[in-house]
Amino acid sequence: MATQDxxxxxxxxxxxxxxxxxxxxxxxxxxxxxxxxxxxxxQFINQQGxxxxxxxxxxxxxxxxxxxxxxxxxxxxxxxxxxxxLLK
Amino acid sequence: xxxxxxTFIVDPVLSGDEVKSTAKTYQDIIVNEGGNLIHVDEIGLxxxxxxxxxxxxxxxxxxxFAAESGSFIAKLELxxxxxxxxxxxxxxxxxxxxxxxxxxxRTGKIGKRVPxxxxxxxxHIDTIPYQAFVSDQTIQEVKETTTNA
Numbered sequence: 001m002a003t004q005d006x007x008x009x010x011x012x013x014x015x016x017x018x019x020x021x022x023x024x025x026x027x028x029x030x031x032x033x034x035x036x037x038x039x040x041x042x043q044f045i046n047q048q049g050x051x052x053x054x055x056x057x058x059x060x061x062x063x064x065x066x067x068x069x070x071x072x073x074x075x076x077x078x079x080x081x082x083x084x085x086l087l088k
Numbered sequence: 089x090x091x092x093x094x095t096f097i098v099d100p101v102l103s104g105d106e107v108k109s110t111a112k113t114y115q116d117i118i119v120n121e122g123g124n125l126i127h128v129d130e131i132g133l134x135x136x137x138x139x140x141x142x143x144x145x146x147x148x149x150x151x152x153f154a155a156e157s158g159s160f161i162a163k164l165e166l167x168x169x170x171x172x173x174x175x176x177x178x179x180x181x182x183x184x185x186x187x188x189x190x191x192x193x194r195t196g197k198i199g200k201r202v203p204x205x206x207x208x209x210x211x212h213i214d215t216i217p218y219q220a221f222v223s224d225q226t227i228q229e230v231k232e233t234t235t236n237a
Contacts, residue, residue, distance in 0.1 A: 031185035035178075036095065036131070036150065077095060077176055078136035078146065 021058030025066075033066050035073035038080055042088065045071060049084045091126070091154045091187050092161065096168060096177035097146035100133060110173045111149045117164055123155035127194060140175045152182075152190055 024030070034040065044052050044059075044067050051071055054064045074080040081087065094114070098107050115125060131148035140146070155161075161179055168177040182190070192198045 032183075032189040034189065035180075036148075038137075073178060073180070075137075077097065077148075077178055078138055078140060081137040084137075 023058055023060040023063055025063040026060055033063075033070040035070040035077070036079060038074060041067070041071055041074055041080060045080065045087070047085070047087050049075075049081045049087055089154050089156060090158060091152065091182045092123075092158065092179060093150060093152045093182055093186070093190070094164065094168075094177060094179045095148065095150045097136075097140070097148055097175040099141075099173050099175055100143060100145045100147050102173060106173070107147050110171070111151075114164065114168070115151060117160075117167060118151065118153050118155075121155070121160035121163065123153045123160070126152040126154055127190065128152075143175065146175055 025033075044057055046052055051068055054061070057064070057067075059067060071080060075082050096114070098110050100107075102110070111128070111130070115128060118125060129150040129152070131150060133145055133147050135145050136143070158181065165177070165179060168174050180186075189198065
């Protein structure tokens, strides 16, 4: 019998599979989002400075709400821009 | 006891002492109203993401304090609003995770990761066998001595 390692596929069976998304706050146990840390918050906004949807970031609803408040606070304090071009 | 955090931006046109005295007035307000200061973070001069009052930079301050009730916050915010030296301010109440986060930040558990010192790669010379260091001249001499003998 051929073992699992010996079986060879003509094409890569992993192609076409989607990587499982996860909530990074839940996974790494981050409980507080600092609105004064632009380097962290920049991960959740796009080039125009708009918030990225949960569909893309994989955040859970609870933490998506917290991310959005943190980004809005940062915008008020001019830590992040309200609108921009080529932010990243 | 509730813990709060007030962040504000001071006009950078003021001199260093004036900026400090501005921050001091708000620390005094908090202390006089019965709050106790936990930490005053002078973040310092930072570029603004967009210009405010035709200024492109601002001096950031963050004061963390605890108070029995938040009743004097309105008074503090009114003072901040009336002050022309303050460009922006924001007061938030910290939950237990926020308190923990700020504590860890102060003790250095959270923050900018200090880059490790680059490990010195063993230079190419170290790996060259000993022979390579012997100059051609000495080899010549050795050869001569052996042939003579």
